[in-house]
Amino acid sequence: MSFRKRNTVIGIAGTTPEPHRAKVSVPGTRPSPHDGRLTTSTGTSSLDQLLAGHAGLPMGTSLLVEESGTTDFGGILLRYFAAEGLVQGHCVHVLGFGDHWRRELPGLASESRSKDSNSSKSSDSKMKIAWRYEALSSRATPSRDSAEGIAPFCHTFDLSARLEDSVAQGQFYTTRGSGMDPTQSPFRRFISDITARLKSSPPTSIHRIVIPSILSPTIYPPSACRPQEILQFLHHIRALLRQFPSRVVVMMTLPVSLYPRSTGLVRRAELLCDGVVEMIPLQQQPHHPVDRNSSSENKAQGLFRIHSLPVFHEKGGGLEGSWVKEDMSFKLSASSGLIITPYSLPPLLDDEGPSNGPSNESKPKLDF
């Protein structure tokens, strides 16, 4: 009897730690080092590091990735996000694309290869980069090793491989943008699908909502681009995130060449999303193919701008120094994924000295 009585008292006190422990045990999530809220990985570890000290995307928030031009770096970011979810056993919901999107997900990089390339790259850069840039390169790959430690919070993916079904434990759902029924809006169908699946799934399951190039005319019917249609959808998504704050995360991309940031519609969409980042690809010279590896490796492929961050901006501010609006750049490689680093112009002497030197010397020799 006495044992039982004590147990009830403990049970009351223990109700608070118990859900906490249950939360931590959900694969692919961890509490934020900043304020302890549950976060999950975006699948891109350098992006995780940028999210205002949370070291991951806080559950119950959304991230809007805007991209100008015709490139699809944002789409790659979403594929890493979806692949990470599938590997961790989360449910992934995709709007707009069919099942073929699943087959384009990157596969897991094999451990040994990724470690080899990491170590060789670091020793390479040690040789090439001047000492004062050494610190920069170590900042470029923050805590990659620790992330690969005991509990893999963020996996490393290989773009050249395809995600196999054996490692993808999560479920994958798609909703086509322009379906068979033109009278029904794809947004409403998607919302009702997700709400039903959220309600029918166990309360510990994590759901990732992926919306690639929202409003792109190749995927969505013209009626979807009415401001009310899309804003109601985003409002609905926001409502879902707040109703299931520990179970849903959203990531979407928006082509800002088609929908410029200077319009009221896009600004309203940005206000409805918790975080907004923008990717601006830099012009690549097409006549320099990939073979000049040594110089192209350090080159940024685009600029990365942060307009707002989840939780941080909602509160009006936060952790000191966690958000510095310096220029960021990104570059993509097949094996190490998308790496976001502070933007710095490459040291001219190091880069152009060896490549230009021989050609300059050889030219006059040929002339004479």
Add this chain to the structure above:
Amino acid sequence: MSNKIPSLLEQHLGLPEEASLTILTNTLGASSNWLVLRFLYSILQSGRGADAGVSEKEASPGVVFLSFMRDLAFWREGASRLGLDLDSLSRAGKFSFVDGLTGLLSGGQGSESTADRGRVLKSGKLDDMRRGIEAAITDVRSGPKVLIVDQLDELLAIFGEEDVTGLALEGMLLSLRERVHATVLTFSVDDPLLRSQGTSLERSHAALVLAQAHAADVILSLRMLDTGVAKDVSGVVRVTERDRAEASAEYLYHVGADGNAKVFERGT
């Protein structure tokens, strides 16, 4: 108390005068949430102070809070950091929350009163909404009632022309203002929303915000620092008073990791 309310803004954040309209404006990256929380705190706390003091016999003020972009959990967390327990205040009939986010598009009817999410508006029809808000106003039983509406412009944006016109919205706002002591509104005033006015979305937004801004007694507008980003400055707050032009001022503010807000003059 004084350290929670920035002293430079103290005179603007107390209980507003009767029938006054206060507007807080925000932009992307410079949200007004911390300021709304300070407002809530100073209104609800001033009543508590008056209870302790013998001189003030008037009933302490209450707040009706309608939010279209954020749910009660967010506000509850922010308020608890200031030492304000919204749940016990709402039980005491001093605070009433109306949720315009989670149920607004669910296609239901009227509004529903829940324990953990406040009164949830279930439909975007103005009449239903008005009834829900009026019920929330009667829920507050204490003296002067302050109505705070967070992001009324969001309502206009998501329903657009057909369902909610700007004129009907202003009509509803006026009839609600008649029933409360004072009103506080927050709006987004980002440049793209106001400047070009090329689409009907932008035009109706600008019409609503500008009309309310011209009717306002005090405007506290927040924006990002014009010169870029600094580590110890989150943004700029500009105070504009209609009747006292000399009271207008511009300060810098910083919201720290612990949620503490500092407001200071330039150069200090």
